[in-house]
Structure formats: structure tokens, C-alpha cells
Amino acid sequence: MYRSRPENLNLLNFRFPLTAIASITHRITGILLFAAMPVVLYFLDQSLQSEAAFEQVKEDFLGNSAGRFLLWLILSVTAYHLCAGIRHLIMDFGYLEGLKSGRMAAIVVFVLAGVLAVLAGVWIW
Amino acid sequence: MVTRITGLTKNGLTDFVLQRFSAYVMLAYGVFLFFLLASSPSHAQLKETFSTPIVQWSSLLVVLLLSAHAWIGLWTIGTDYIRERAFGRFDVWLRSIYQLGSAALIVFYVIWSIQILWSS
Ligand code: HEM
Numbered sequence: 619m620y621r622s623r624p625e626n627l628n629l630l631n632f633r634f635p636l637t638a639i640a641s642i643t644h645r646i647t648g649i650l651l652f653a654a655m656p657v658v659l660y661f662l663d664q665s666l667q668s669e670a671a672f673e674q675v676k677e678d679f680l681g682n683s684a685g686r687f688l689l690w691l692i693l694s695v696t697a698y699h700l701c702a703g704i705r706h707l708i709m710d711f712g713y714l715e716g717l718k719s720g721r722m723a724a725i726v727v728f729v730l731a732g733v734l735a736v737l738a739g740v741w742i743w
Numbered sequence: 744m745v746t747r748i749t750g751l752t753k754n755g756l757t758d759f760v761l762q763r764f765s766a767y768v769m770l771a772y773g774v775f776l777f778f779l780l781a782s783s784p785s786h787a788q789l790k791e792t793f794s795t796p797i798v799q800w801s802s803l804l805v806v807l808l809l810s811a812h813a814w815i816g817l818w819t820i821g822t823d824y825i826r827e828r829a830f831g832r833f834d835v836w837l838r839s840i841y842q843l844g845s846a847a848l849i850v851f852y853v854i855w856s857i858q859i860l861w862s863s
Contacts, residue, residue, distance in 0.1 A: 648816050655852050663859045665789055672786035700773070703766050710763060 640724035644702035647695045654692045686742050690735075693742075697734035701727045751814050762815045765808035772805045799860050806856040810849045817845045 634642075664675035679685040705727050708714055714723040750758045779792065792798055825838040 645820060648813075649820070652813050652817065652848075659852065659855055659859065663855075665786065666793055666859065666862075669786045672789070700770070704770075707763065707766060 635721070637720050637724045640702060640705075640727055644699060644706075647699040647702070650695045651692075651699055654695070657688065657692065680742070690739055690742050693738040694731070694735035697738065698727075698731040701731045701734070750818050751811055758815045758818075761811050765812035768808050769805060769812070772801070793860065802860055803857065806853060810853055814845065814849055818842065821845075 661675060661679065664671045666672075679689050705714065705723050708723075714720055751761065752758050779789075782788075784792070793802070821838055821841050825834060825841055827834045830837050
């Protein structure tokens, strides 16, 4: 492979198109989901432990605003990664890859994830 | 440029397919989880659900596929950013530490998951 290709990745030079923002957000939500795994596993662990632990963990997460916010954040991040992931899977089949359709799909992903985040909020609060 | 290939399967295409396959399976499992949670289960119901062999083994499968998914994803991110351009001659060192850290976390999650799934 050519080893000395010119590269310009000074991020401040770019104006980011919507599709690039959709892509980096997918990446960030992937990292966040990975970071959230201990919380999810802790939740499952406590829920299965005993009746008392189940009530306690429910109280810890749903009984105060910090816990609710954390739970909402995890659900919203999941919603985004899921929607953007499905967009990826559709693109695997050769759709939504044009300039216009790609942009449109990015918008749909943002809107859909937004709606799901609101619904998650309604569910939790 | 990153020349060392330490993805999950030593083959980019296999990694790619594995990341897609795991995404499909997690989607299906996600639907199951959603309906389970939406039914506001009691502790007894949850415990009963998670002590059936089908749920235990499919949960384990999902945990393993998720680990592959996360490994491949985190590796991609590492090789994109932890590079010579940004980190000079320390890049391989830093990337190795990052990779070891990710691997350790994934192993920890898997062991914890097994413990949760089979202790109830
Ligand atoms: C808790 C579970 C999950 C975690 C921790 C996770 C994590 C990640 C990470 C770190 C990446 C790498 C992002 C990148 O390379 O930019 C990624 C990529 C991806 N994820 Fe997930 N993910 C999870 C669930 C899902 C689900 C349920 C889907 C199903 C729609 C999905 C679909 C994808 C796809 C298609 C990619 C590849 C994107 C690409 O090729 O650039 N993920 N995930």
C-alpha cells in the first residue's frame, strides 16, 4: 500500500454535513452503551437477587431524579444507536446511499431517535 | 497508518459480518426485553423468566455476540484515533493498552453476566 498519502484531518477545517454528525453520534453512543453495561448488569443482578433487592434497585433508579435521568440517558442512547444501526443495516443492502437519500435517512434517524427519547421520558416519569 | 491487525478474527470481512450478525440478534433480543419490561414484571415473574433454560442460554448467546460486537467496534475506534499522527512513536503502546483495557472489561462483563444468569 502507498505509505505516504497526503492526509488532512484537521477537524477544525471541516464543515460537517448532517450524515457525518449522524455517523459520529452512532460511534459515541456505541462507546456510551459499552460504558453503561455495568449499570445495566447491576440493575439485572439486583432485580433477580431477592424481592427486597428488587424493590431497592427500583427505588434507587426510579425514586429520585438522578436515577431517572441516568435510566433515561441509557434508553435514549440505546434508541439512537439502534436507529442509526438499522440505517447501517439497510445501507448494507445498497439503499439510502445517495447524497439525497443518505441525508434524508440521517434526518429520519435523528427524528425517530428523538421521538423514542421523548417516549422513554414519558415512560420513566 | 495502522499496520497491525488485531481485530477479532484476523479477517476484516469476518469482523464486518460478525458485527452485522450480532446487530440482528441483539435487535431480536431487544424486542423480547422491551416486551418483558413493558409488562412491568414483579420480582417473582422476572426470576421465573430468567431461570428458564431457553432464556438463560439465549441471554448468554446475546452476551457473547454483544462482546464480539463491542470488541470489533472498540477496535475500529482505537485504530481510527490512536495513531502515529496524533501520538508519535507511542501509538502502538497506547493502542495496546487501550486494547488490553477493552478486552479486560469485556471479559469482566461476560463473567458477571454468567454469574447473574446462573445464580438465580
Ligand atoms: C449494548 C449494546 C451495544 C454496544 C455496546 C454497541 C457498541 C458499538 C460500538 C462501540 C460500535 C463501533 C462504532 C464505530 O465503529 O463507529 C458499534 C457499531 C455498530 N453497531 Fe452497535 N452496540 C450495541 C448494540 C447495537 C444494536 C442493538 C445494533 C442493532 C441495530 C447495533 C448496530 C451497530 C452497527 C450496524 C454498527 C456498525 C457501524 C459501522 O460499521 O460503522 N449495535 N456498536
